[in-house]
Amino acid sequence: MNDFSELENELKKLRPAQPSPVLFERVEEALANPQTAKIIRPDRFRVNYSALGFGLAAAAVLLLLAKVNTDRRQEPAQSIAQNSPAPETKSLRPADSVANGIDGLRSRNEFIPARATQVVYNTRDEGLQFTNPSERPLRRLRYQTRETWQWRNPATGASLRVSYPSEEVVLIPVSGQ
Amino acid sequence: MKDREEVMENVATHEDWKCCFSEVAPGLLLFARQWTRSPADAEDIVQEAFVKFWRRNHTVTNRALLYATVRSIALDFIRRDTRRARRETDAYADTESTIEPQFELEDETQSALAAAVDSLPHDQREVLVLKIWNELTFAEIGSALGISQNTAASRYRYALAGLKKSLQPQ
Numbered sequence: 001m002n003d004f005s006e007l008e009n010e011l012k013k014l015r016p017a018q019p020s021p022v023l024f025e026r027v028e029e030a031l032a033n034p035q036t037a038k039i040i041r042p043d044r045f046r047v048n049y050s051a052l053g054f055g056l057a058a059a060a061v062l063l064l065l066a067k068v069n070t071d072r073r074q075e076p077a078q079s080i081a082q083n084s085p086a087p088e089t090k091s092l093r094p095a096d097s098v099a100n101g102i103d104g105l106r107s108r109n110e111f112i113p114a115r116a117t118q119v120v121y122n123t124r125d126e127g128l129q130f131t132n133p134s135e136r137p138l139r140r141l142r143y144q145t146r147e148t149w150q151w152r153n154p155a156t157g158a159s160l161r162v163s164y165p166s167e168e169v170v171l172i173p174v175s176g177q
Numbered sequence: 178m179k180d181r182e183e184v185m186e187n188v189a190t191h192e193d194w195k196c197c198f199s200e201v202a203p204g205l206l207l208f209a210r211q212w213t214r215s216p217a218d219a220e221d222i223v224q225e226a227f228v229k230f231w232r233r234n235h236t237v238t239n240r241a242l243l244y245a246t247v248r249s250i251a252l253d254f255i256r257r258d259t260r261r262a263r264r265e266t267d268a269y270a271d272t273e274s275t276i277e278p279q280f281e282l283e284d285e286t287q288s289a290l291a292a293a294v295d296s297l298p299h300d301q302r303e304v305l306v307l308k309i310w311n312e313l314t315f316a317e318i319g320s321a322l323g324i325s326q327n328t329a330a331s332r333y334r335y336a337l338a339g340l341k342k343s344l345q346p347q
Contacts, residue, residue: 004337011294011309011340014287016203017279023220027198030228127253128246130233137246174249175323 055164062160111151111160120145138171197237198227204311205247210279211303212251226250240313241320293343301336304329
């Protein structure tokens with residue numbers, strides 16, 4: 001074939017060392033017991049429920065607080081409008097005055113999204129896994145992040161901020177390794 | 178889930194894996210030894226790779242993927258422990274030639290040949306190990322190592338040329 005055929009034959013005469021008999025027993029045991037071998041099952045859509053629950057709970061509490069504050073601020077305005085003893089004012093432009101009052105309160109109590117950040121503070125490579133019948137293995141990366149959401153009231157300058165930990169698992173197809 | 182458990186039982190009791198494993202294990206160990214300094218570590222890697230691969234495929238017809246799995250697990254194995262990674266990296270950088278492929282040597286000629294193989298650059302030795310002792314095609318080697326078929330063939334030729342040069346009498 002080439003100048004190296006003799007050398008190739010010499011190389012083929014070198015015999016790699018045989019594995020220890022214990023290795024066969026270990027493989028047999030691992031195949032027999034699914035728990036002993038660390039087969040990573042596909043969990044592309046696994047959710048960190050604790051982080052998700054915490055985040056949702058925090059968001060719900062903040063929305064509830066925002067609603068309570070809104071209700072409290074609207075109460076005096078409504079009572080003033082209903083009990084106003086000035087018939088002139090009401091008779092002149094009652095609809096406008098009521099509408100302006102409510103709109104003003106709404107704008108004062110309205111929080112608009114101001115900022116959203118996601119900080120990845122830890123990345124862990126969890127190795128190779130097989131997720132589907134295709135022949136390409138997937139590498140599993142786990143990202144631990146902290147997500148922060150912030151709302152701001154442009155009228156009052158008040159702001160709300162929610163921050164919670166999060167975890168994301170990403171599978172990346174590996175080609176040839 | 179129940180089906181999977183049944184499959185696991187069938188695999189565990191099936192004898193085919195022993196036939197396949199006894200055939201490929203020496204070559205796999207030799208391949209894995211390139212990233213480890215101890216035979217025990219290499220056996221750990223081969224065990225994990227073979228079990229994972231066999232459970233998924235129930236055959237070793239796709240040899241490129243099997244060796245790619247060994248390689249990936251070997252690299253993961255090194256990364257898993259920081260101290261181990263540092264030790265392996267240092268050892269690899271300082272004394273690359275000490276990570277010897279393990280052979281059953283019969284005479285001085287074979288010892289010299291094994292030493293010459295040991296002195297090859299890592300990328301060439303990797304291809305040589307897959308080609309000579311694992312009998313992979315260049316296409317399979319390219320697939321296993323993530324390189325092109327031509328690159329694999331080129332490295333193989335460089336490896337043989339290097340061996341020939343180092344074995345020539347001075």
